């Protein structure tokens with residue numbers, strides 16, 4: 378069959394997509410479909426990423442074969458979305474979704490995709506790129522444009538608004554003004570989209586290389602407020618100053634909002650929500666302890682746990698953009714960091730039960746008692762004493778303290 382050639386001017390913009398750049402198991406899968414007399418092409422994000430020379434997250438194949446036939450051809454295939462004509466075929470290059478093309482041809486299928494950079498295919502038979510919407514030109518120019526009329530396409534499926542912002546954040550691309558307008562118009566309709574899908578896009582956006590770009594688009598479209606009321610205007614700038622750590626990036630976005638309700642609504646893991654609530658309760662970190670009081674500093678370290686360094690990173694990223702009053706906070710933050718470094722350098726910091734120089738078994742042996750609540754209380758008492766005076770954390774000194782506590786409790 379014949380396909381329109383890639384538009385003039387796109388050649389050389391990105392290196393050509395030749396067969397040898399496609400992993401062998403994927404070539405074999407295409408070959409099997411072709412051998413059955415079907416048309417088969419790689420399509421969407423994988424073609425985009427192969428052209429960019431980037432790592433491909435998942436390979437998608439579109440084919441003339443109906444799902445029933447795909448299930449017959451590949452004995453290990455699993456029907457995953459038969460309603461949409463999708464069958465998952467396991468390969469050595471990972472699971473591949475094979476979807477019957479929507480419409481009467483490959484071009485029609487491409488015409489139903491969201492953005493031009495996602496509407497390219499690599500035809501397995503011709504071994505050539507199929508690019509009816511100049512996706513390759515937009516890829517080279519760093520532009521996200523809609524396939525067809527942006528407003529109509531986004532009205533069809535408002536999730537596309539989030540996909541556009543997420544891809545801008547991943548690729549660092551500019552979004553066409555028509556797409557931006559359509560994003561704003563589609564914002565109210567996002568209420569009708571499955572929350573799990575919204576959450577997955579937001580998560581991918583936040584951990585992407587250019588999160589600020591994505592968040593700015595969502596802010597301008599009125600989508601950010603709709604998904605997370607109360608988030609701050611500086612979120613985009615702060616996000617761009619932080620490494621791609623999921624907890625840190627979510628925390629930066631959740632400042633000013635209620636993380637628990639936002640994350641539950643977006644169907645994100647409860648453990649992440651709980652962690653963000655705990656973390657943001659200590660933000661801004663320099664106000665959470667007096668650096669000159671060692672016991673305060675150790676108590677803070679116990680509360681912040683692994684997130685202490687994240688809290689410092691978050692606050693620094695915020696203070697860089699602070700117009701006034703930032704110097705005082707920066708100085709207090711630096712003092713706290715010095716105090717924490719000092720506390721950590723003191724060696725074995727016992728902040729929790731399991732950091733103590735003895736354990737529950739030692740307590741039972743020494744007191745001659747059985748497992749029970751008294752053992753837990755004894756360990757809590759000792760932990761608190763060590764927090765106040767780290768030098769107590771030797772077996773001998775703890776046993777002396779334990780005797781005193783035991784005598785006191787039994788009085």
Ligand code: ATP
Nearest residue numbers: 421422423434435437489490491495496534536537
């Ligand atoms: P990723 O690299 O994260 O996988 P992707 O663009 O491949 O990004 P997928 O969800 O894997 O995203 O979708 C594969 C392809 O399906 C897209 O590239 C696009 O062509 C098409 N597609 C996905 N979702 C939509 C949608 N909501 N509307 C139109 N086309 C879509």
Ligand code: MG
Nearest residue numbers: 422423434435
């Ligand atoms: Mg994909």
